[in-house]
Amino acid sequence: MRVALFSEVYWPMVSGVGVTLRRLTEALTARGHEVRVYSANYALPGGMTDRPEVHRSPSIPLFLYPDVQWAFPRLNEIVDDVARFRPDVVHVATEFALGLAGVKAARRLGLPVVASAHTNYDQYAGRYGMDWVLGQGWRYLRWFYGQAGQVLCPSHFYEAHLHGRGVMHTGIWTRGVDTTAFNPRFRSGDYRAALGVGADDLLVTYVGRLAREKNLDLLLEAWHALGPRRGNAQLALVGRGPLAETIQRRAIPGVHVVG
Numbered sequence: 001m002r003v004a005l006f007s008e009v010y011w012p013m014v015s016g017v018g019v020t021l022r023r024l025t026e027a028l029t030a031r032g033h034e035v036r037v038y039s040a041n042y043a044l045p046g047g048m049t050d051r052p053e054v055h056r057s058p059s060i061p062l063f064l065y066p067d068v069q070w071a072f073p074r075l076n077e078i079v080d081d082v083a084r085f086r087p088d089v090v091h092v093a094t095e096f097a098l099g100l101a102g103v104k105a106a107r108r109l110g111l112p113v114v115a116s117a118h119t120n121y122d123q124y125a126g127r128y129g130m131d132w133v134l135g136q137g138w139r140y141l142r143w144f145y146g147q148a149g150q151v152l153c154p155s156h157f158y159e160a161h162l163h164g165r166g167v168m169h170t171g172i173w174t175r176g177v178d179t180t181a182f183n184p185r186f187r188s189g190d191y192r193a194a195l196g197v198g199a200d201d202l203l204v205t206y207v208g209r210l211a212r213e214k215n216l217d218l219l220l221e222a223w224h225a226l227g228p229r230r231g232n233a234q235l236a237l238v239g240r241g242p243l244a245e246t247i248q249r250r251a252i253p254g255v256h257v258v259g
Contacts, residue, residue: 002034004087004111006102008059008071008094010039011051014240015068015209017118020175021093025053036085038078038098040069055081057098064128065211067241073101079108089114095144103147115148116173117162120213127212142166195234195256202233210241210257220252230254 005025009018025035037051040059044050055078059069082090082105090106090113092099099115106113121141125131145151145167152173153159159170189199197203204223208214216237223235237247238258248257 001028001089002036002085002087003028004036004038004082004085004090004102004105006038006090006092006094006098008040008096008098009068010037010042010054012045012048013040013042013067013069017093020118023178029053034085036082036087038073038081038102040071040098042069057101065242071097071101073098075101075104079105082106082111083109087111091116092148093118095141099144103144107147113148114150114152115145116152117145117158117167117170118154120158120161122161124213127215138165145169195236195258196232197234198232201231203236204233205236205238207238210237210239210243210247212243214241216243216247220247220250220255223255224252 005021007017007021009015009021011018011022021037025037028035035053037054039054039056041056042059050056057071057073057078059071062068062070078101088111090102090111092102092113092115095115103113105111121137122134125134125137142165145162149169151162151167151170153162153170154173154175156172159172162168162170192199192201192203195203206216206219210216219235223230233254235255236258237244237256240259244257244259247255
């Protein structure tokens with residue numbers, strides 16, 4: 001199978017969506033399928049070349065979220081590239097400029113479309129004080145998802161959320177865990193010692209973006225409320241994001257921003 005994948009976020013941008021799509025691409029390729037990824041333009045790590053499957057569109061940092069690039073796809077160029085790739089299906093993984101480009105390219109070339117939903121926009125809007133956009137936003141999202149034959153959801157919980165918003169043609173795409181990468185054999189005494197964690201002490205780890213939509217305030221409030229009951233337990237926040245410096249400045253006992 002040949003899959004054309006459209007997403008604003010992809011390697012080297014590190015996010016839940018970006019990592020999921022990179023893992024999808026690698027898993028499909030390992031099984032003999034071919035994937036072409038249409039994404040935004042991100043600065044590459046020093047000395048590295050881009051991944052061979054990627055087509056980049058010009059982009060600028062998103063004003064609300066500078067780590068994410070907002071793409072300005074050149075539609076005719078993308079349509080020509082998709083036509084040369086000859087995909088069996090177009091997968092749109094984000095709902096904005098590149099997702100729209102994927103929908104338009106599929107329409108021009110007569111290709112089926114599948115969408116995947118990754119972001120709880122209601123939660124994002126609440127965290128960023130933008131609830132006022134939800135009415136118009138969901139009118140657009142219902143239209144966008146309506147262009148796809150099916151909308152894939154990461155969980156039954158999120159599928160029910162979409163049903164409540166009027167998006168009914170859904171399916172479940174579970175994530176799973178790569179047990180070769182996440183394995184007890186990687187337990188590191190040196191890492192634990194660097195965080196002040198003894199061999200028998202509890203180390204609690206959060207892995208994800210350090211941003212408002214992750215509701216880290218609740219986690220940190222709960223950690224503070226435990227007080228002396230924590231003993232020598234430590235909390236490691238693994239990830240990057242706009243809240244990293246704010247959390248570091250709070251200097252909460254037992255909390256480490258690892259990066």
